[in-house]
Amino acid sequence: MTAPAAHPLIPGYLAQRDALRRFFRARAGASADVEDLLQDLYLKVIAVDPGTEVKDLNAYLYRLASNLMMDRWRSSRRGAARDGAWREVTVTTGAGEDIADAPAADDVVIGRERLAVLLKTMEALPDKTRRIFRMHKFEGLSYAEVATRMGISRSSVEKHMMDALRILFAKVPR
Incomplete structure (x- = not known):
């Protein structure tokens, strides 16, 4: 890529x-x-x-x-x-x-469709970028914690996150 x-x-x-x-x-x-x-x-x-x-x-x-x-x-x-x-x-x-408290049915359908696109797009990310994104967004780790776990610099984590966000922003409908 x-x-x-x-x-x-x-x-x-x-x-x-x-x-x-x-x-x-x-x-x-x-x-x-x-x-x-x-x-x-x-x-x-x-x-x-x-x-x-x-x-x-x-x-x-x-x-x-x-x-x-x-x-x-x-x-x-x-x-x-x-x-x-x-x-x-x-x-x-x-x-x-x-x-x-429950969202409208059409909002649920739209949300599920967006989630499917998001997951598919995430799986297409480069392996390292995908792992970094998941650690930060899903496991709640800070950039510093991700950097320590991955054995890379914090700026490298930031660059991978920006790459992931740029790709997801372009592919996932808003």
Whole structure:
């Protein structure tokens, strides 16, 4: 498997990854999944048109990171407000029952189809990349723990994870 031409913003992202991790941890707290935020930021970076001129890469990365956190905050607030309003209208007025915990049937079918594509795509990953992805995502190991188990550097784990995410992002429908 040959890697596609590298996105011009990726080296800057990699150079700032540890600082961005601290940025997320300081703002989102210890309970936040900082690695997921970093991966979401990576996906935003690779989605930028490679021809886009970026004068100050660090400022651009931090703006993307701030926007990502703001989007997550707004989304959680909207969800909480929507759920609260629904409960108030349906439960307190006696017009209906509380929100069901089970997803809609069509969401279940779509989810199962996405899962099948995800699993098939994961199995097609190179062996080392697949093992690293599973250790981090399914076993919950940190990058440092994966690196220790695999006997490789942490940056190598990060690169394998980015490769896996890039491939999965391209193949799994959203």
